[in-house]
Amino acid sequence: MESSPPTITVQVKFAGRTIPVELPTSASTAELKLLLQPLTNVLPRGQKLICKGKVLADAASLSSMQVGDGSKVMLIASQGLHQGEGPITKNSSGLAPSAKRTSNVKDNQTLKPEIISKSRAERWKITGMQAVPEEVWDCGSSIRVLDVCNNSIEAIPQKIAAVKSLNKLLLTANDISDGGISWEGLSCVDTLTVLSLSQNRLVTLPPSLGTLTFLRELRIANNMLGSLPVEIGLLKQLEILIANNNRITSLPSSIGDCESLFEVDLSSNLLAELPKACGNLHNLKALHLRNNGLNSLPPTLFKKCWRLTTLDLHGTGITNDILRQLEGWEEFDERRRQKYQKQLDFHVGSSGVFDEGADDDNRHA
The missing domain is CATH 3.10.20.90 (Phosphatidylinositol 3-kinase Catalytic Subunit; Chain A, domain 1)
Incomplete structure (x- = not known):
């Protein structure tokens, strides 16, 4: 032996x-x-x-x-050259972001019983609720937006299926864990276009996410997600995916089937590579990958993603010299410089300093 x-x-x-x-x-x-x-x-x-x-x-x-x-x-x-949310230190916390956030609301604050209105449903945030009020489910098709951000809600029950005309479900900064959402009920709401689950306690997303086929915007930042389900590729109308500050180590190749995506934020994760299928995202305009363990990009990214103008690779293993060697770099560089010039001309969204998109080779410890 x-x-x-x-x-x-x-x-x-x-x-x-x-x-x-x-x-x-x-x-x-x-x-x-x-x-x-x-x-x-x-x-x-x-x-x-x-x-x-x-x-x-x-x-x-x-x-x-x-x-x-x-x-x-x-x-x-060296400062900034890390993957994920930052270097692992002696005092690093394993808590979900929602457990670390502070709140100035009373835990036991209750709502006065009264008839629900559409405008009130949009203002139900930062009230200290631990559950969505029962009267919401009785409101049926009259609610378009349900905003219960910054509370202590732990569950979205099967009753969510009764809110048939819901367009936006905003659940940012609550205490929702993997078993806390009735995805079966949520899949019945075929009018849902915006779902925000950022700053909760999610570790996984189920395959049933793929049933939300009308979804245009998915926000799942600041959780503890290690991956995305293969079924995310079924979200053909998805335009915005915000999944920064998680623990995602890889992406399914089916992400390339999300043909409507134009903004993707995967900053501060644990990605070592991107699937080649990312080159199929022809409508992609902005790709944020700061603070990941990436050392390369899909070879067709610049050539096939011909609308891409914003790319953030700071704090990764990819430097500007590496970027310049990729096929299609010159065309990409021209597009983003034109965008930058327009921002200067109209005094919109620019600090006056052109960002190359990645770190220079001479930036090291």
Whole structure:
């Protein structure tokens, strides 16, 4: 039986923690940095490793730098060069964003019984509710917008199916977990075009998300989602997908079937790559990927996504030099510069500094 190669364990000190890392004795500094990425969320090019007062060179073997079993290595992270919401520190919280937010409303505040009105349904936010009032379900088809953001709501029951004419369901900043939504009931509301579930306690989204075929805007930011269901590809009318600040490690290739998408925000996740099918999003105008573990883009992204004008790759492994090597870069660059010039001409949405879209190669620890 073939024996395993000899290994060493290096003790890496970072942000109040000591992280033991086992790796082959022949490993290089670059290999150690790759192993540290998921343990710290710091991108390799944002890591500076120091042992015995010397900075460890990427290409050098650890043994040549006198790093052996039990050696102590200090990691210094460059600001902004991380995946997810930030570097993992000793005091990092595992709570969902909704559990960390503060609220100035009374937990037990109750609503006076009175006849519900459409305008009141739109103003039911920041009232401290723990459940959607029963009178909502009696209102039937008269409600177009239900806004219960910034409360303590834990569940959306099957009764949601009774609100037949609902266009917008806004549930941002509540306490909704995976089992808290009746997706079966929600799928009966075939007028729903906007669904906001940001800042809740969601870990997964069910396949039944794909039944919301009239959805145009889906906001699921600041949860603990690790992935998106394959059935998201059934949302042919989806135009806006906001899923930043989650724990998404990969995207299903079916995302390329969301042919109406023009804005996608996947910033501050744990993505290592994008599926090639992203090149099928021909209507895509804005793609936000800041603070992910990406080192490459789909080769046809610039060529096929011919409307793309906004691309944010800051805090990833993709630099401006890498971008310029992709096919279709020149056309993309021309489009975004024209957009920037229009903003300058009309004094709209521009700080006066042109953003290249990614970090320069010379930005490192």
